[in-house]
Every structure is written in structure tokens, then in C-alpha cells.
């Protein structure tokens with residue numbers, strides 16, 4: 001049986017740090033949205049683990065729904081983005097908080113924001129667990145950031161490489177030899 005930890009070059013955030021990040025963000029969000037109609041939009045699949053933890057640290061009434069998009073290309077190419085699963089509720093008038101796993105080139109979030117804007121929400125903000133500012137292509141900034149990270153390919157805590165490693169409770173930098181032959185294989 002393979003030990004997934006052995007596939008990591010190093011660990012970027014252990015469980016304990018991630019827990020503290022979720023607590024901090026949940027508290028901040030609860031304060032900022034206490035007089036608003038907050039509604040969380042979680043972007044599948046990568047964000048589902050993080051979203052579930054932040055969600056439980058928000059202590060004001062808070063709705064949630066899920067959407068899924070796919071991006072072909074690692075984000076370094078302007079690969080085409082496709083809507084795979086749409087929201088099932090009307091977001092008009094709501095204060096939308098998009099919860100994402102990682103803000104990399106920003107192309108996925110630009111697409112998501114443009115789409116949601118057409119549905120007349122009252123406001124749209126972004127909460128991302130990880131921010132890789134070095135690789136940004138779109139003019140986009142997150143309102144809530146868990147951790148700023150270097151330009152490395154990371155997995156775990158929802159983030160995958162070829163659908164693997166999402167179930168790790170920590171975030172690690174994947175060893176280069178494992179992913180460098182196939183950079184195009186990123187699934188949400």
C-alpha cells in the first residue's frame with residue numbers, strides 16, 4: 001500500500017494550522033456579514049473540504065449551494081472553462097461569498113464571478129484557502145485568504161492531482177517527479 005505522505009516534497013500546512021485558519025476566517029466572516037444576507041457558493045470539487053470546515057465556524061444564519069466548473073489546462077494556459085454543475089437556487093439580492101480551494105491564475109474565479117453577476121446578487125466576495133499570487137493572470141483579489149503560498153503544486157485537504165490526495169487532512173507540495181510529466185490533468 002502506498003504511503004501518500006511519501007509523495008510529498010514537504011508539508012505546507014498541517015491539520016492544526018488549517019484548523020486555526022478556518023476558525024479565523026469563520027470568525028471574520030461572521031462579523032462582516034452579521035447584518036447581511038450571506039449565501040455561500042462553494043466551487044466543487046476542490047473546495048468541498050475547506051468549505052465544510054469554514055461553514056461550521058460561521059455562527060450567523062448562512063445558506064449554501066454548490067457549483068462545479070472544469071478548467072482544461074493547468075492555469076498557465078488560458079484553457080477553456082466550462083460550467084459542469086449549476087446552482088439550484090436563485091441568488092438575486094443575496095450577499096454571495098464564493099469559497100474556493102485555491103486562487104492561482106484567477107481564470108476560474110473570473111469566469112465564476114462573471115456568471116454569478118448576471119443573476120443580480122447584492123454583492124460578491126471571495127474566500128480562498130490558498131492564494132498563489134505569483135501566477136495570477138486575471139485581475140482578481142480575494143477578500144479572505146487562508147494562506148499565501150509559493151508557486152508550487154499542492155495537494156491534500158480537497159486539492160487533487162489526477163483525482164488523488166483529496167482525502168489528506170493536510171496540504172503538501174507534491175514531489176516534482178510525480179506531477180511534472182502531466183501538468184494538464186487538473187480536475188476542479
Ligand code: IMP
Nearest residue numbers: 046075103104105106107108153154188
Ligand atoms: P485558477 O488558475 O485560479 O483558475 O485555478 C484553477 C483551479 O486549478 C483551482 O480551482 C484548482 O482546482 C486547480 N489548481 C490550481 N493550482 C493547484 C494546485 O497547486 N494543486 C491542485 N489544484 C490546483
Ligand code: MG
Nearest residue numbers: 046047101188
Ligand atoms: Mg477549484
